[in-house]
Amino acid sequence: MAPAPKLKLAVWKFASCDGCQLTLLNCEDELLAIADRVDIAEFREASRAVAQGPYDLSLVEGSITTVRDASRILEIRRASKTLVTIGACATAGGIQALRNFKDVNDFISLVYASPQYIDTLATSTAIAAHVRVDFELRGCPIDARQLIEVIGAYVHGHRPRTPSHSVCIECKQRGTVCVMVARGTPCLGPVTHTGCGALCPTYHRGCYGCFGPMETPNTGSLSEWWGHLGVREEDVVRAFRTFNADAEAFRREAQAHEH
Amino acid sequence: MSTRTITVDTLARVEGEGALTVTLEGDTVIDVKLKLFEPPRFFEALLRGRRFEEAPDITSRICGICPIAYQMSAAHAMENACGVRVDGALRVLRRLIYCGEWIESHALHVYMLHAPDFLGYESAIHMAKDHPAIVERGLQLKKVGNDVIVLLGGRSVHPVNVRLGGFYKAPTKLELAPLAEKLRWARDAAIETVRWVASLPIPEFEQDYEFVGLRHPDEYPFNEGRLVSDRGLDIAISEYDAHFAEEQVAHSNALHSTLRERGAYAVGPLARYSLNFDRLSPLAQEAARAAGLGPVCRNPFQSIVVRSVEILYACDEALRLIDGYEMPARHAVEVRPRAAVGYACTEAPRGILYHRYQIDEHGTILDAKIVPPTSQNQKTIERDLAHVVPKYVSLPNEQLTWRCEQAIRNYDPCISCATHFLTLTIEQASVRT
Structure with missing residues (x-):
């Protein structure tokens, strides 16, 4: 019997610090074993090699803060069988969501002298505000053990088991x-x-x-x-x-x- | 003349998102634009109205790869505003946690992000199929750096233990002992790393940079020192704004930094090393010489060797610090707010990271300015590319593009920091026949 095809994994980034996807590279003891079990189709922080979708599992880091990103997440959802958000930015809008409580134009002009060059939305929003999300992994940053649990769960075909108490x-x-x-x-x-x-x-x-x-x-x-x-x-x-x-x-x- | 265009949609193996356009007429580069279109997150604005003690944790979120740099620059700037100096064992611990970040960040870049370029692999995971032992060594080296951060900070990304005045909880001497064991292995692995990267096919390419970095009276710099250059700059950190300007350009979400008097400059391992070779430990100096480096290095493709020398130094220094450590009587010194402006500049893995804060007498942040290393290197990266492209113009498109990517990765650019995206477009106007 031919071996089952490997799970096709993609890692995507929106407005964020890169720390949650780094958590995958920080699994130093497990990284090569994970790379053996899955087919990494898209993970720009780690690889130039890119494969076309559809993807079995998309890990999404970061929040939606631009018009371009609001349409990019729709494409990623369409190309992904399962979509998991990783971290506080993707799950709740992140620290950059502080703008949601202020006038964003004040923010832009404080940082940039020529605000007309800057493409930004007035809000920073979670991925679930734009598309259906299958599972949310919490944390700023996420925890490496929980990330391995999530990837392992989808490799083995069950839902991730992560506690939700306090x-x-x-x-x-x-x-x-x-x-x-x-x-x-x-x-x-x-x-x-x-x-x-x-x-x-x-x-x-x-x-x-x-x-x-x-x-x-x-x-x-x-x-x-x-x-x-x-x-x-x-x-x-x-x-x-x-x-x-x-x-x-x-x-x-x-x-x-x-x- | 007609136009030949080479395009890569997204540059990989960098932190964050960006694009590049190089335009040529014949063999002459007429324009280089590094576009950082990572969405801006407005940290300087959202810090206004926050408490001064929140700055280390909030600014840490600018970058998941170098959170310690942000925590250190923020803490030192606030302490500077409040007239507090952190000395003794607490200072030692700050230096030690920074060693951890250099080891982790440099090992990530050397093995996972940059080395695959020299050997023609798409990624370290591809490289591991042919060179499993090398990639494994890199991962374990990176892990030791993270272990230092985890022990002192609780976790490797956005650690929780750093605060104004010191730490929430300082480790006992006994708790540091297992770390020393790992660092002794890491120091040997770093020596092997320097040897290995020196054997890689490194392009011959030198540029005339103005190197800017910290200089301390007797240490290789992490948290303290004067800001100096090899062209006569020698200033206190509080004089930074008088000498450096930030300008906005239409093609980038990151502000470009320049020296007001002389324009582009370079920060990072090459600058730090060339300004401070005499401050490296004898072991690091010896490894650098054996790898064929002089006391000054102007070849950005050799930055992989310099980074490896800095990994070695950081392991060596961490062991020295642990050896002399005695647990401090207090976990932190008290930092009371006062109406003032505070300045700090520390050596992030990618180069100097400047923070300036204005706070009021209650400790509320009124104004913040943050200048990360990658925004300071943008102009220099563009300038390198303007020279790399003509040198390799006879290469086929795909190889020329890859060479440009490698040249950008020489700087380990952290775009999440700088604006916080790279697409590569090379437009070439070939000679009309």
């Missing part, structure tokens, strides 16, 4: 002492999606929400607790308005504290 649970699993209870450090862990390994608290730092909101987060209650710790309303707004500012739960909570 960072709090991960701290308990690791045995990390709660920074909010023990040190009075404001922490977004109770409302933030797991996946990082609960890093910040192990470094005695409060979680800053780079994996975005967990399922059904009680952000209002957390803000109240932050208030008890003496955090000012404007700092609550800033805390929810970072790398996942336009994720719905974080957007709403920030707006609730904006006066």
Whole structure:
């Protein structure tokens, strides 16, 4: 019997820092094995070789910020059997979505002297705002173990198994002492999606929400607790308005504290 | 004259998205345009109104390949504004985490992005089929760099442990011991890397650059020093804006930097090495000489050798730092805001990264300016291409295009940083018969 054809993988980039696709190259122990199991049809950061679609699995990094990119993602969706977004930019618009809360023309003229040369949309939006997304991998940046799980899952034909509970649970699993209870450090862990390994608290730092909101987060209650710790309303707004500012739960909570 | 056009839609093995157009009449290049059409993300604007202590984490998101550089430039600039100096073991740790980033970023470029050009492979993954042991060595070397960042920073991309004044949590001496073990292997692998890249077919090509980089009284520069050039520039970082200008050009989303008095200049490994050869460790100097490098290197295609020498230096330096490390009494020194302007420039893997911030007495950011290495090198890359193309003009289109790509990759351009896209178009007007 002939061997089953290899999964045809493509990696695409929109407005982003390249860090999530770099995470694939950062799988130093697994990269050559992965390259053996899949057919890398498009991965510009790593290879000049490009094969035409259709693709079995497209990994999409970055957010939509230009007219050109808004049409490019439609083409990629049409050419892809499965489309997975990787990272906070693709999943929630990224840090560049802070423009969604301001007048973009002020932003352009602050950075560029001749704004007429710049092609940009007024907003930075998630991939799911434009096309159907089959699976979203969270994080700013994504976690390498989770990326391997996602690629492995599609190679073997099942859905990726990644937990969706809060960072709090991960701290308990690791045995990390709660920074909010023990040190009075404001922490977004109770409302933030797991996946990082609960890093910040192990470094005695409060979680800053780079994996975005967990399922059904009680952000209002957390803000109240932050208030008890003496955090000012404007700092609550800033805390929810970072790398996942336009994720719905974080957007709403920030707006609730904006006066 | 008629026009011969060579086109590549997207340049690969660079960070970010860009395009290039070279126009020739006969064998004469009449125009080179490096187009960086990566969508702009407006970091300088979105920093306004944020807290000063947020700058390292926010600016880190400009680049996933060199987040430490952004965290270091941002932290030092804020500390400069607030009149704080970070010394002793905390300074050692900052230097150590930067060593990790140089090893990781340079190994990625040497093995995964640049070496395939010299040997005619589309990618390192293709190269691995014929040279598995070499690619494996490169990956493991890169991994050791990432291991340094992970231990000190929590994760390799956008690490979480760097803060104004130092770190959230400093490691114990014991925690650094396993790292030293890995770095000893990496130092040997780096020596092998320098030997291997020196044996690659490197084109003969020299250019007359003005090299700009940091210069420290007794160290190979990472975080501190004066900004100097080989043509007499010698300034404090706070004088940067008086000497450098940024201009916007229609064909690029990245601003072009120039020296106000003399125009184009080069930053990065070649500049750093040529300005600071005497500050390299004896082991790195010896490896450089054995690889046929002099104390100054003006061949951009040899940048792969210089990068490898810097990997070796970073391993050597990291081991020295670990050896002398004693855990600091405090994880960070306090940084209190005051109304001021702060400046910093550090040596990112690709060259100097300048940050300037104006903050108010509560620590709110009023103004930010960030000048990444790739925007400073844009003009120099265009100039190199204007000389590379005539030299190789007899090559068939496909090979000439590849040679141009290789010349661009000499600079390890990070377009995500600079605007944060490369398509290559060579237009050639051939002689009409």
